Amino acid sequence: MFNTLAKAARTAFAVAIGAALLGTGAGVAQAAGGPPVIGGGSGIIIDNQFECTVTTIGHDRAGRLVGLTAGHCGEAGAQVWAEQARGAGVIGHFVYSNHDLDYAVIQFDPGKVRPVNHIGGVTITGIGAPAQFPNIVCKEGRTTGNTCGLAWGDVFQTDETWTQMCVVEGDSGAPVVIGTRLVGMVNAYLAVACFGPEVGTNMNAILNDLNRRGGAGAGYAPI
Numbered sequence: 001m002f003n004t005l006a007k008a009a010r011t012a013f014a015v016a017i018g019a020a021l022l023g024t025g026a027g028v029a030q031a032a033g034g035p036p037v038i039g040g041g042s043g044i045i046i047d048n049q050f051e052c053t054v055t056t057i058g059h060d061r062a063g064r065l066v067g068l069t070a071g072h073c074g075e076a077g078a079q080v081w082a083e084q085a086r087g088a089g090v091i092g093h094f095v096y097s098n099h100d101l102d103y104a105v106i107q108f109d110p111g112k113v114r115p116v117n118h119i120g121g122v123t124i125t126g127i128g129a130p131a132q133f134p135n136i137v138c139k140e141g142r143t144t145g146n147t148c149g150l151a152w153g154d155v156f157q158t159d160e161t162w163t164q165m166c167v168v169e170g171d172s173g174a175p176v177v178i179g180t181r182l183v184g185m186v187n188a189y190l191a192v193a194c195f196g197p198e199v200g201t202n203m204n205a206i207l208n209d210l211n212r213r214g215g216a217g218a219g220y221a222p223i
Helices: 002-012 083-088 203-213
Strands: 043-046 050-053 056-059 065-070 079-082 090-098 103-108 136-141 145-153 160-163 175-178 181-185 198-201
Touching (some): 050 065, 065 181, 079 083, 103 203, 181 203, 198 203
Antiparallel strands (some): 056 065, 079 090, 136 145, 136 175, 160 198, 175 181, 181 198
């Protein structure tokens, strides 16, 4: 029952991706010249309509340059632009979207992006275990930037961690870290933006699903 309630709550109050106006996010400054810089915390535009945040970028076991974001941000085939360098054109596309765990895999064109492990206030050096109470976690979102808060843990044992970080529309997919270890992504807020709890899928659940499914993203490791 608790699992059903938690999923329903996340669906009901999921961070809306279409509400924010294009080009209004905090984002990260893009250096002049060269391909767009993309890493965990970068703002992206999906199908030239919606804004979300990249969770992480790296390679799968087949050597493909792939990244993750929230599953409600787009379906397979959706095109991706870099928010801070829209003039660079399409830099990748969604290849898989899982609505149960609410994550998606983006395959990037390696000739059109410069992958990095540091965006804003977040650096990702590896994958960590899910956050537990009373860990302090931080995130980097394209709308609200870098914010931190208390982790409540996996309240309903649903592969989701509840935290007290500020998130609003456009932060969907933002990396959640403890130090430099990526432990989850932002998927939703409950009740009131920046006041109600944030709910996000644990990275270990996402990686387990990727490896079980195979294909793009399987064997993923961050840059």
